[in-house]
Amino acid sequence: MKVFLCLVALFCAPSIFASDDFDLEAHMKNMGLAYKHSVEATQLPEFNTAIDEFITLVKRSKSATFHKQAEQSLQGLDKVIAKAELAKKLANEKGLTAAKGPLKAIDGLRKQYHKLHEPPGFWELLFGK
Numbered sequence: 001m002k003v004f005l006c007l008v009a010l011f012c013a014p015s016i017f018a019s020d021d022f023d024l025e026a027h028m029k030n031m032g033l034a035y036k037h038s039v040e041a042t043q044l045p046e047f048n049t050a051i052d053e054f055i056t057l058v059k060r061s062k063s064a065t066f067h068k069q070a071e072q073s074l075q076g077l078d079k080v081i082a083k084a085e086l087a088k089k090l091a092n093e094k095g096l097t098a099a100k101g102p103l104k105a106i107d108g109l110r111k112q113y114h115k116l117h118e119p120p121g122f123w124e125l126l127f128g129k
Contacts, residue, residue: 024064031057038087039103047096051088055081076113080106 034054041047058081066073087102 024061027057027061027064031061035103035106038084041096044091044096047091047099048088051084051091051099055084055088058084073113076109080109083109 031054034050034057037050038047038054041050058077062074062077083102083106087099087106090102091099
């Protein structure tokens with residue numbers, strides 16, 4: 001009986017840790033909230049906490065399974081991480097105002113890369129691309 005339980009645990013373990021169970025939509029909402037907190041921050045410690053959380057969430061989202069254009073999606077996440085780290089560096093060296101440029105660029109990247117995963121519209125379904 002112990003052998004049977006060990007075998008069941010062994011074969012079920014990969015499915016427990018699989019990235020397919022990763023809820024990317026919920027994770028993206030948390031990323032958006034952390035981003036919003038970093039943009040709205042008025043004090044450096046508050047900004048650092050928010051941007052650190054945002055960076056952590058973006059790095060975690062790289063483990064998700066992207067079914068369409070995965071390579072481009074991962075490149076986009078890398079660009080977002082780079083901009084967020086730049087924003088943090090500028091904020092710590094020059095103040096929160098200096099971080100606004102990279103933060104605005106993150107929003108532009110979000111819009112650009114979300115287009116990769118938008119569902120097709122009515123006319124596209126009807127006539128194709």
